[in-house]
Amino acid sequence: MNLFKLRRSAPVVAEPLPAASYEAGTPQRARERLMASVERAPQVFVRGQGSWLWDSEGHAFLDFTQGGGVNSLGHSPGVLAKALAGQAQALINPGAGYRSAGLLSLVERLCQSTGSDQAYLLNSGAEACEGAIKLARKWGQLHRNGAYHIITASQGCHGRSLGALAASDPLPCNRCEPGLPGFSKVPFNDLAALHAEVDSRTVAIMLEPIQGEAGVIPATRDYLKGVEQLCRELGILLILDEVQTGMGRCGALLAEQTYEVRADIITLGKGLGGGVPLAALLARGTACCAEPGELEGSHHGNALMSAAGLAVLDSVLEPGFFERVCDSGRHLRDGLSRLAGRYGQGEVRGQGLLWALQLREAQAAEVVEAALQEGLLLAAPQADVLRFSPALTVSRGNIDEMLLRLARAFARLHARQHERRKASA
The missing domain is CATH 3.90.1150.10 (Aspartate Aminotransferase, domain 1)
Structure with a gap:
């Protein structure tokens, strides 16, 4: 037809x-x-x-x-349907306390392809952003005298968990901001305002390279490179929320590559599973500081989810x-x-x-x-x-x-x- x-x-x-x-x-x-x-x-x-x-x-x-x-490869792509069917016959979910071969393969492939040192798999982008917040604050305890404050951008949207909501603006995706402490917001693409907000309490700056829910507002190149430089000079972390922009959506595996910047922590979701609920938290360098039990979530990249992620990742990395x-x-x-x-x-x-x-x-x-x-x-x-x-x-x-x-x-x-x-x- x-x-x-x-x-x-x-x-x-x-x-x-x-x-x-x-x-x-x-x-x-x-x-x-x-x-x-x-x-x-x-x-x-x-x-x-x-x-x-x-x-x-x-x-x-x-x-x-x-x-x-979410459906990065479209509806019911053959490569994803085949991977899910094959994995479902072998192993779906061994349990959160156990590893599967697919989980280890996906973590290794993600780290190799993004230049990251560690990865953690979750169900949703909101969970990944929540994990990024927890990881940054753990890093602040270890490396910045207990700093915990995170600066985000106005009109940003980082998901619907309590921590992610607090880091977001009350957009259509977030109509009831809970007002949790430890966050502040400054105008997007305003480097001076961002610099002025940093103090001894600040542990990280958390941004979307392109603000999707705000109406697809891209960061300017000078702004994002300036944010990276600011983080390096002040000794704080750069967190990039790539739930919407990652996995090839912006013409590269990560949008950070198109801006030629490098974050300490990256969140992935949406397109990573190709329609299957799957997200990832990536960390580099000293940001790899989580200990068992500190990052919560559910399913943790079970075997079925990992098979989906591998199928999508292999597809987008094809020449x-x-x-x-x-x-x-x-x-x-x-x-x-x-x-x-x-x-x-x-x-x-x-x-x-x-x-x-x-x-x-x-x-x-x-x-x-x-x-x-x-x-x-x-x-x-x-x-x-x-x-x-x-x-x-x-x-x-x-x-x-x-x-x-x-x-x-x-x-x-x-x-x-x-x-x-x-x-x-």
Whole structure:
């Protein structure tokens, strides 16, 4: 089936779900049983392949969110499905107190490929950021007279655990900041403000190379290199939260490589498992100071999770992979820029295959809704920002199809606004 012929024709209908799929009750009753957490689209998805998803009604959707970049290789990539199936037949989870061959292999591969000395595996980016905070404060006890204070950037988002929330700003990802002590925030890309905040209590500076939830705001090169130099001069740690920017998302294994900086502690998540819950905490030099029992979490990179991580890591480290990400990213950027000019929207910013389109009005949610009606899945991290995080394997054809559907979404929205103006006249 040629997916690119899905433009204006009636939705392609897949085989209906078997009756057993809803044995627990009607679809509506099942929805009501699901606890409220995030706002969800009405579709119930049953199958995915690459950049495409199909719902229970057989309608096809082009996915340019990929779970916020979680599905780094797209939906149900063969290499990941094969690795999981094979590992599931051998060993799934030996227990947190034991090692598996896959865990040791993944830790070794991560350290080798990132130039790190130690790695610790967890379930989520939030857990990894929590671990980074604990590790930095342990280092402060050993090397900086008990310093514990961590400086972060305004509008940063480091996850949803208590410590990670305290290090974050109250963005849509974090609506109830707990106000734990030991953190302060300064404006992003403002080196002078950062320098002024450092004192004898400071143990680390914790930043995202690109602030994803704030609307894909990249650090400037001078800023991030200046932060690294500041940390070296003052004898404090640099923590880079690469949960969203790592694993090839920015056209290199780590975004720090594109900025030519080197952090003491790095957090990875999202794309590391390719859709399977997996994260990693990486440490270098004297930051490798954790002792047994000091870093908590769950599952700790069990055998099944580790198999997923190895499959993803092997895929992104294949020769030419990052070059293809950069090429696809330029194609996406150029197309978004043309579309922004046509519809009078704002700047396009980002790196690799993480991009944002700044809207001239706070209507991102309306654009996302209109795009959904065109069979396109998008994300709106801010009221006036659209975010694009497609599969790292996305094709030029998929990008062109996305641009077509997004253009129709803008046209649909403009027509709706025109009708409203006529009705109110």
